[in-house]
Amino acid sequence: MARIEFSANPGHLLKRPRPTPPSDQDDTGNSSVDYISKLPDAIILHIFSFLTTKDAMKTSVLSKQWRYKWTANPHISFSMSFCANRTKFRSFLAFMKAVRLRCTAIKVKSFLFDAPYAPYLASSRQERTDTVGPTLDWWLHFAVKHNIEEVSMILRKDNEYALPQFVFRCTTLVSFHVSCCHISMMVAVKWTSLKRLHIDHAELKDDAMMRILSGCPVLEFFELKRCWGFKHVKIESRGLKELVIDSHRFRGAEILILKISAPHLLKFRLLGDSKRGEFKVDKISSLVEAELNFSIKTDALQAQAQAHAEFVKRLVENLHPISKLVMGSWCLQVLSSTKARGLFLPSLKCRHLTFHVAADHVGALWMAKILESSPHLEKLCLQITCTTTFWVNTR
Template sequence: MHSGSVTACTSAGRHDNEPSQRQKFSEDEDEDRISNLPDFIIGHILTFLHTKNAIQTSLLSSRWRYMWTFITKLSFKDNELPVSFPREKIKTWFVNYISRVFLHLNSASIEDFSLEMNEEYDSYLINQWISSVSNKGVKRIHVWSFKACDLFFCPLFKCQSLEELVLDIMGGCSIKIPTFVSLSSLTVLDLVGITFTCYSSITSKELTLNFPVLREYKTRRCTWLDVKSLTLEAPILEEVSLSYNESHAEIMFCTSHLKEFHYNNDRSAETVVLDAHIASTKIRLSDFWDINVQESWIFVCKLLTVNAKCSKLCLEFNWWYLAGQEHYLAGIPEFGLLRDLELHYVTGEVLLRLLLKSPCLETLVCNRILDSYEEEPVNFATVPDCFLSTLKEVTFENITDNECELSFAKFVMENAQVLERISFSCSRKLHVLENFQKKLASVNCSSNIAIEEYCSYL
């Protein structure tokens, strides 16, 4: 009895004064553990939200009132208000909004800064915002503007922490820079609508951009104003894209790892120089309208000469405007290491000349072989060396059933001694593929070839 009474009392005592395991678990579960984290950790968590949403967390409680001030990524868009708002009110709200954010910001560093503007703002304010994030060691800057604006050189091209710079200024933008610029951390440079001018008072201005870790360089509708030459020192640069630029300066790319070169312009490209040993690259040349045909072919030959040691080569050109000028290719070197060749919109004459210069070719992709403007059809009589020993796979894409395309297909099937696979494709027009197939039915293949046909409806 006594012991039973003691047991009962003890049990009752535990029930009244001590929570059960289930109660403890429930209380732990209800506890706001996130609010107890250090400020900088909460700030890091809020960084994954859009800036506007991060700021809204200040309404949660007094503890969260200033947590957003520790975010390290800033994103601002002036289209977040309803379109019914008057323009001037939108602009005033946007400027005040950004100013308040920078005023309260406590982050020691900034990772990303993104700015999207549909309205026109004072260039001084925009430069102030960029200067603020540059002083905090910003790594990535993206500025998009539908309207024109001017960006000062300082601090954009002095920020050594900068890894990615994207300036897409649809309305045009002027930036003044010195004759030498060096950014030690920049890996991506993507510019649209920028006009560069130089501080130098010398008439013949020679600019040097030293970007030791740059991997991607893209410019579209950009101008180097009154500049004689531009040298880009980027030893590990992999991709170059130049589109619709208006510069007449000689642009030299000093690199040894280039994988893709894309030139899209309506002017002569003779001034672009690649000073490099290139193992693998894509060269795309397109949209040459109303230009000096001879200069364009000279430029093509220069690019091919530079790439003489490449193993993979993709050539894309609007050959319609250069047909009849193929004799300029006579001076190109032999591609002794070329294994993979991809050609877009190529005439039969150009195709044959390139094959005769590629003795080790293994894979060939032809996307649209065009009839020459010459009265005489291309004579596929000389068999390239690669047909006898190395060419194993040929692909015809977007066939149109023209005479040159058909002649070359027969030439390949009859003379490629080690060919293993040949394929034909066309987009939407199944009857074109069927006609092409019928015309090839009587061809005697030189080896056991797997023939594939397919029509894409994408």
């Protein structure tokens, strides 16, 4: 019940006024406050880091203050679907040109290019800005000149674009992901700040591999996916924590061996499908985690299963100090083949085990042997996979 008070003038009743709701007016008396226009530039640029360049450009309609904010965006990205038609590709090139003409970024933190490669994007002596727009060389040079930290180049077409030499001397790079590019180095690599390196679908000679590893003194993560041409990965750096070899391509008339030497690694992952070939991994005493989730496709006779089983067993032995092991279904299958059942496995120090078990239970025998050889086991994870083909021709 409301409280009633009598005023000095009899007959007049006064009620205590209710508190008024907060006004939407600002100090100038406007009916509403445009909070989005008052955001500091640092916040706006942080918002842009979660948007593509195309979406950042659309924010120009939010207010007058935002009209040109996107031009200073330090995160530049261009992407287009693989199945785009000619009209969409022309629109894509026009967009790249529009961004180039308006870009005012003082520093470029990231540059992403994810699109099918076309000859129009190849480098040229004279930049064509009338119809085609800037080339990839121009954008990379612009990024390097503005202290780029992260580059991702995914071209999705076989090695037609050659990385320019100045990229290999970019000392501000922290993360570099390159796919389907031709990599040929005429200069010494100076990636003195690089911590993460992904190379996908590229040919690398042993000399190029040596230059890369010697030119990355603070590298922590290194992934080679669908690569070929090199026979040895030798890593002497104590800073590299994780090495991933995914779907290595063995090419040549003879069966090849990829040698891996990395005595100071903490994590090692051998993944994907490979045809023929074999991996030889030197003992890694510092290893903590290992994942052997790969397969080797071969047309050899059944007797080859014994060689594969011994090869997988050697891998496990050389990685045995690990506390966490993931083993794929192919490795379990070859270890459980008839001629490999007598192999002896030494005691393991694993505390965490993950098995990718085939739906037909092939490989269960060696799964049991690994469990028997793991007296310190604390956690076991089983992941059922579709039945895989045992890649041995039994004719």
